[in-house]
Amino acid sequence: MKKILIDGENLTITDVVSVARNHTKVDISPKAKINVERSRQTLERLVNQKKVVYGVTTGFGAFGNITIPMKNVRELQTNLIRSHAAGVGKPATTDIVRAMMLLRANTLAKGYSGIHPQTLQTLIEMLNKGVHPIVPEQGSVGASGDLAPLSHMTLVLIGEGEAEYKSQTLSGGEAMKAAGIKPIQLEAKEGVALNNGTQYMTAIAALTVHDAERLISIAETAAALSMEALVGISDALDPKIHKARPHQGQIICAQNLRALLQGSKLIMTSREAADKGLHPQDPYSLRCTPQVLGPVRDAITYTKKIIETEINSATDNPLIFNENNTCLSGGNFHGQPIAITMDFLALALTTVGNISERRTARLIDENLSRGLLPFLIYHKDRRGVESGFMALQYTAAALTSENKALSHPASVDSIPTSANFEDLVSMGPTAARKAADILRNVEHIVAIELLGALQGADLRGGSAKLGKGTRAAYDLVRRRVPTLKKDRPLFRDVREVVALVQNGELSKAVKPFLNLPL
Numbered sequence: 240m241k242k243i244l245i246d247g248e249n250l251t252i253t254d255v256v257s258v259a260r261n262h263t264k265v266d267i268s269p270k271a272k273i274n275v276e277r278s279r280q281t282l283e284r285l286v287n288q289k290k291v292v293y294g295v296t297t298g299f300g301a302f303g304n305i306t307i308p309m310k311n312v313r314e315l316q317t318n319l320i321r322s323h324a325a326g327v328g329k330p331a332t333t334d335i336v337r338a339m340m341l342l343r344a345n346t347l348a349k350g351y352s353g354i355h356p357q358t359l360q361t362l363i364e365m366l367n368k369g370v371h372p373i374v375p376e377q378g379s380v381g382a383s384g385d386l387a388p389l390s391h392m393t394l395v396l397i398g399e400g401e402a403e404y405k406s407q408t409l410s411g412g413e414a415m416k417a418a419g420i421k422p423i424q425l426e427a428k429e430g431v432a433l434n435n436g437t438q439y440m441t442a443i444a445a446l447t448v449h450d451a452e453r454l455i456s457i458a459e460t461a462a463a464l465s466m467e468a469l470v471g472i473s474d475a476l477d478p479k480i481h482k483a484r485p486h487q488g489q490i491i492c493a494q495n496l497r498a499l500l501q502g503s504k505l506i507m508t509s510r511e512a513a514d515k516g517l518h519p520q521d522p523y524s525l526r527c528t529p530q531v532l533g534p535v536r537d538a539i540t541y542t543k544k545i546i547e548t549e550i551n552s553a554t555d556n557p558l559i560f561n562e563n564n565t566c567l568s569g570g571n572f573h574g575q576p577i578a579i580t581m582d583f584l585a586l587a588l589t590t591v592g593n594i595s596e597r598r599t600a601r602l603i604d605e606n607l608s609r610g611l612l613p614f615l616i617y618h619k620d621r622r623g624v625e626s627g628f629m630a631l632q633y634t635a636a637a638l639t640s641e642n643k644a645l646s647h648p649a650s651v652d653s654i655p656t657s658a659n660f661e662d663l664v665s666m667g668p669t670a671a672r673k674a675a676d677i678l679r680n681v682e683h684i685v686a687i688e689l690l691g692a693l694q695g696a697d698l699r700g701g702s703a704k705l706g707k708g709t710r711a712a713y714d715l716v717r718r719r720v721p722t723l724k725k726d727r728p729l730f731r732d733v734r735e736v737v738a739l740v741q742n743g744e745l746s747k748a749v750k751p752f753l754n755l756p757l
Contacts, residue, residue: 468695
């Protein structure tokens with residue numbers, strides 16, 4: 240069975256998804272074990288030398304100037320976790336919790352945190368045996384890291400708090416006992432090493448980036464199908480146009496659209512349109528698809544780079560440096576890199592929903608759809624009696640509008656904490672959660688467009704007229720969702736298509752027809 244070895248240096252978003260959603264087993268690399276042991280030895284030397292070490296021989300935050308007697312070192316670390324487990328709201332989903340646990344283990348494996356090797360091993364054992372701490376979604380301002388979420392995680396590590404184990408919610412102690420795991424006793428620095436970092440926001444970010452990579456290709460597929468249903472004009476996809484403005488994402492998007500539409504009998508050239516008395520150019524929601532979705536591709540590429548840097552970073556404070564026997568305090572826990580990046584991704588994903596909804600609106604409007612029946616009803620003599628796709632466009636519009644509100648940046652906000660000692664915080668968890676919410680909304684918006692475009696294709700004569708790639712998407716969806724020939728509740732249709740998006744089946748169906756990997 241595949242196992243992922245963590246070393247603090249080489250974890251990928253693909254690895255995170257594998258552990259978070261597929262429950263792939265995790266272990267520590269031999270090199271990482273050595274680094275963790277050396278880091279602990281260095282810390283203990285500093286403590287024995289009576290050096291001032293923030294969070295070890297001092298209090299935390301605004302209490303950092305208070306010296307802690309050695310007899311209270313254990314109590315200090317345990318109290319830190321208990322007091323900071325102050326999250327509220329509904330529990331984070333299991334995949335987010337598992338991703339957070341993996342990322343925390345990975346940063347500890349770098350060997351800058353000064354923990355006992357057994358502490359790291361116990362965290363990994365929880366992950367492998369499926370002991371999942373109950374972690375409330377809200378309560379982290381993203382500096383000093385994700386203190387509340389990581390404290391809820393650590394509570395279970397010490398046999399407290401709450402956890403989910405084999406579909407049951409238990410106390411942390413009961414869950415650990417049921418899984419056969421011995422809770423740990425936090426020693427010097429271990430509390431602050433476990434709860435000081437960006438792993439909650441980064442867990443959400445990593446899963447969202449993965450899902451966004453999948454979604455952008457589906458959005459291109461939906462756009463291609465809409466071009467066919469609306470008898471779009473192919474000139475705007477000519478590679479010469481995109482070579483003249485060589486943004487990589489734009490070039491890839493145009494290339495994918497051409498590949499999906501190869502062999503289509505529904506699209507036409509501008510000359511053919513003119514000969515039929517039609518406008519020789521499409522509206523922007525069709526013609527400018529590469530110029531709109533292309534930058535989203537670029538945004539996802541940038542975001543992925545930032546997140547994969549962060550998941551292999553040391554983000555707690557202070558950090559132990561073995562080579563010169565020092566312990567340095569800094570600010571790697573600050574979530575601003577994630578906050579800014581996820582705000583950027585949120586804006587990009589909102590744009591995907593914006594252009595998708597506009598194409599849906601054209602599909603249902605008989606004045607704009609180049610001959611389709613109003614609201615995509617199947618029989619023209621049923622006008623007024625049936626509403627067809629009318630209400631699905633309402634839903635797409637509602638989600639699109641909601642995304643515009645959600646895309647207001649969180650990273651520009653800050654409320655001072657810890658008696659104004661922590662006077663500029665990142666709000667990174669809010670940025671990550673908002674981007675994830677927008678992604679889910681866009682999955683539904685694009686699913687609605689897909690349904691509308693397929694209905695339009697049926698009204699044009701069916702799959703025989705589609706391109707090779709769009710036909711593959713058509714065939715997959717039509718195996719689950721029949722053509723709308725008379726009104727029915729459409730929420731199940733949307734649910735089916737969203738499931739095909741989220742489980743990757745739709746991506747797999749169109750992948751062979753694209754010029755570049757999804």
